[in-house]
Amino acid sequence: MEELLQKGRLAREASYYLSSLNTRTKNNILNKAAENLISERKIILEANEEDMKSAKDEGLKGAILDRLLMNEERIRAMSHGLMAISLLEDPVGEIVMMKRRPNGLLVGQQRVPIGVIGIIYESRPNVTADVFGLCLKTGNAAILRGGKEAFRTNKAITVVMQSTLYSMKIPQGTLQLVENTSRESAVAMMKLNQFIDLLIPRGGAGLIKAVVQNSTVPVIETGVGNCHIYIDEYADPDKAISITVNAKTQRPGVCNAAETVLIHEKAAEKILRPLADELKKKGVEIRGDQRVRNMIPEAVKLTDEDWSTEYLDLIIAAGIVNSPDDAINHINHYGSGHSECIVTENYTHAQEFLARVDAAAVYVNASTRFTDGYEFGFGAEIGISTQKLHARGPMGLRELTTTKYIIYGNGQIRV
Amino acid sequence: MEELLQKGRLAREASYYLSSLNTRTKNNILNKAAENLISERKIILEANEEDMKSAKDEGLKGAILDRLLMNEERIRAMSHGLMAISLLEDPVGEIVMMKRRPNGLLVGQQRVPIGVIGIIYESRPNVTADVFGLCLKTGNAAILRGGKEAFRTNKAITVVMQSTLYSMKIPQGTLQLVENTSRESAVAMMKLNQFIDLLIPRGGAGLIKAVVQNSTVPVIETGVGNCHIYIDEYADPDKAISITVNAKTQRPGVCNAAETVLIHEKAAEKILRPLADELKKKGVEIRGDQRVRNMIPEAVKLTDEDWSTEYLDLIIAAGIVNSPDDAINHINHYGSGHSECIVTENYTHAQEFLARVDAAAVYVNASTRFTDGYEFGFGAEIGISTQKLHARGPMGLRELTTTKYIIYGNGQIRV
Numbered sequence A, B: 001m002e003e004l005l006q007k008g009r010l011a012r013e014a015s016y017y018l019s020s021l022n023t024r025t026k027n028n029i030l031n032k033a034a035e036n037l038i039s040e041r042k043i044i045l046e047a048n049e050e051d052m053k054s055a056k057d058e059g060l061k062g063a064i065l066d067r068l069l070m071n072e073e074r075i076r077a078m079s080h081g082l083m084a085i086s087l088l089e090d091p092v093g094e095i096v097m098m099k100r101r102p103n104g105l106l107v108g109q110q111r112v113p114i115g116v117i118g119i120i121y122e123s124r125p126n127v128t129a130d131v132f133g134l135c136l137k138t139g140n141a142a143i144l145r146g147g148k149e150a151f152r153t154n155k156a157i158t159v160v161m162q163s164t165l166y167s168m169k170i171p172q173g174t175l176q177l178v179e180n181t182s183r184e185s186a187v188a189m190m191k192l193n194q195f196i197d198l199l200i201p202r203g204g205a206g207l208i209k210a211v212v213q214n215s216t217v218p219v220i221e222t223g224v225g226n227c228h229i230y231i232d233e234y235a236d237p238d239k240a241i242s243i244t245v246n247a248k249t250q251r252p253g254v255c256n257a258a259e260t261v262l263i264h265e266k267a268a269e270k271i272l273r274p275l276a277d278e279l280k281k282k283g284v285e286i287r288g289d290q291r292v293r294n295m296i297p298e299a300v301k302l303t304d305e306d307w308s309t310e311y312l313d314l315i316i317a318a319g320i321v322n323s324p325d326d327a328i329n330h331i332n333h334y335g336s337g338h339s340e341c342i343v344t345e346n347y348t349h350a351q352e353f354l355a356r357v358d359a360a361a362v363y364v365n366a367s368t369r370f371t372d373g374y375e376f377g378f379g380a381e382i383g384i385s386t387q388k389l390h391a392r393g394p395m396g397l398r399e400l401t402t403t404k405y406i407i408y409g410n411g412q413i414r415v
Helices: A002-019 A023-039 A041-057 A062-068 A072-087 A126-137 A148-167 A183-190 A205-214 A237-249 A265-281 A290-295 A304-308 A324-334 A347-356 B002-019 B023-039 B041-057 B062-068 B072-087 B126-137 B148-167 B183-190 B205-214 B237-249 B265-281 B290-295 B324-334 B347-356
Strands: A095-100 A106-113 A116-121 A141-145 A175-177 A198-202 A227-231 A258-264 A285-288 A315-321 A339-343 A361-366 A383-385 A393-395 A401-412 B095-100 B106-113 B116-121 B141-145 B175-177 B198-202 B227-231 B258-264 B285-288 B315-321 B339-343 B361-366 B383-385 B393-395 B401-412
Touching (some): A002 A106, A002 A116, A002 A141, A002 A175, A002 B347, A023 A041, A023 A126, A023 A148, A041 A148, A116 A126, A116 A183, A126 A141, A126 A148, A126 A175, A141 A183, A183 A205, A198 A205, A227 A237, A227 A265, A227 A324, A237 A258, A237 A265, A237 A339, A237 A361, A237 B401, A258 A265, A265 A285, A265 A290, A265 A315, A285 A290, A290 A315, A304 A315, A304 A324, A315 A324, A324 A339, A324 A347, A347 A361, A401 B393, B002 B106, B002 B141, B002 B175, B002 B183, B023 B041, B023 B072, B023 B126, B072 B126, B116 B126, B116 B183, B126 B141, B126 B148, B141 B183, B148 B175, B183 B205, B198 B205, B227 B237, B227 B265, B227 B324, B237 B258, B237 B265, B237 B361, B258 B324, B265 B285, B265 B290, B290 B315, B315 B324, B324 B339, B324 B347, B339 B347
Parallel strands (some): A116 A198, A227 A339, A258 A315, A285 A315, A339 A361, A361 B401, B141 B175, B227 B258, B285 B315, B339 B361
Antiparallel strands (some): A095 A106, A106 A401, A383 A393, B106 B401, B383 B393
């Protein structure tokens, strides 16, 4: 696809320029862009009005419309986001290690930008500014391919960023929005290995799966979270109930919310009834296995599919297990490798759970809702990786860099 | 494919077991396997004889036959390799960072095995033992799919490793060799996302390209090296000549050998003639651009394709450039991102080259032949990554691990 080849070339060129841009200049750009988002907010709001109108005409509803909406407050939030990124430490240039070898070679490993990052995303137009900020700060060029329904809004935000870049003589390939929003443009991006170094899909499970299945460009998979709380025999009942209720209900629509609670049979007698009552107060539907339903008769009957389901809703699967081992095996079998928690006062059970559960984030006695770049202290986040290569868990600025070896010699040759 | 599904399941189960195996046990297995390779060498040599006979019958020749060959010396080398791995530090379990957050959560990042690693490789049967050692030491299960021509040898080596595992009560899923050596089994491995976490192709450019193009499992690309030596205006002539000759001729068939020399126009007057003479003494054919041929009339005429070619042979492309900028642009355009070198005594040119060349390893005044896990001090190597995600440059034990976040709480919930 001609558009993508051309944008790919410009992005690659820009990436060489950006890789040696100093941090102060990058921060100035971010702050100027943050200002311009506010001063040019009218063009963004007008574009968004048109997108909203088309979306309504096409019959889009509730949550989708809300994700698409831009207003003064959301523009301020994007602007603050860029300023916040300007305050973070720049990972580029850091020497991760440097050692002198026996032959005198000084071998160092240095953090450098990845190069060109492609993002394929769905409705939320704030992603446009967020990704620009994160990529620019880490010296990467960005090619964005947003959804059709948000195109006018994404375009307006991009134009504001681009005019900021232009006024500061930064190459236009630094940030580009793909104009073609057909399925073909997404597919073309997934095959653009010569110009795109990394592709990050941001959106629903369907989008992410399609990218993972079809991309020859390396992908970082984000988002799917089938998270568990395991309430051990030695759990403190108050912690067990407050952590489970928090992990399920504090924001049920996000990936680090809990979807299943597993309770040790000996803890169930004491904890299951009050836990069910607290969950019900918050409007949560409980789907229980046979032994749960024996104790909580009003629980809905659970099928095997429930164990694998990311409800993203006020529903929780509940099961009784006979041992920490059973819980760990269940989690490793059904979990999506996102965030998993044990509630226990038993030292050995806690350490075993931490060691043996195979997930991006494993908790003892804390809500899974903390799996988040801000909560972990990274100051920003481009997504939460549930894969194991390159980045696992919340991805901050550091995860948008790679390394290269730099070697200082004085004439060494290999013999 | 049934065989792969079954092996995938066994490997996944074994990976959970291996992830918490302590280092001492892993080292004992490695040393026992090293012993058994020697004591059982007869079955390996017999199997190899059959493979060699079939290969000759099918008309395979020279270098391919040599790669396939096993002898006492090569078995000893495999055995020493396993013992050497047992002496290396185990990266698993290392806490990369741990911080207390304002809410009291202790958030740590810990190195853990990747899980299940698949290797698709061509003739060299020593890969079977090497990969077993590297994967076991890092707590990963391995599924190996070698070439048809080496199947009997690979199988014999695998049997020796497996009987070692069996005698030490380690699950059989730890190391498995795919019995089906058809193209279909390779393709099936590339799609086995549920059971394989990482695929590493080892072999020629064709194999690697096929895996990158077809795999939905994450891949680490290794091997292709179109490496350059740039001789700057301020190069020391002796260093320039010895580094270029070493990088080209010390072992021309490997990925970190140089394929192109670029010479600054002002350095060419002094250096090009003696360099060409030294290269010719080593039997190197020089393919020059117009300006090179003006000075070295016997040089062969170069076409644009030469700039992109990994000769892996005693041939070198040679060109004159007008500035370090020209050299950097040429390298970033034609290079494969492997190893690149500047020869210079000029401080600023050296630093610019290190900063702006986009490659896994960038050298000042040293041969590109040093890009190697052993030379960098990693003690072992599973390949040299030319991609940017997860691992870049020589991959040692650390690159066969991922991390997970472990979080110690005392009842924290998100508000």
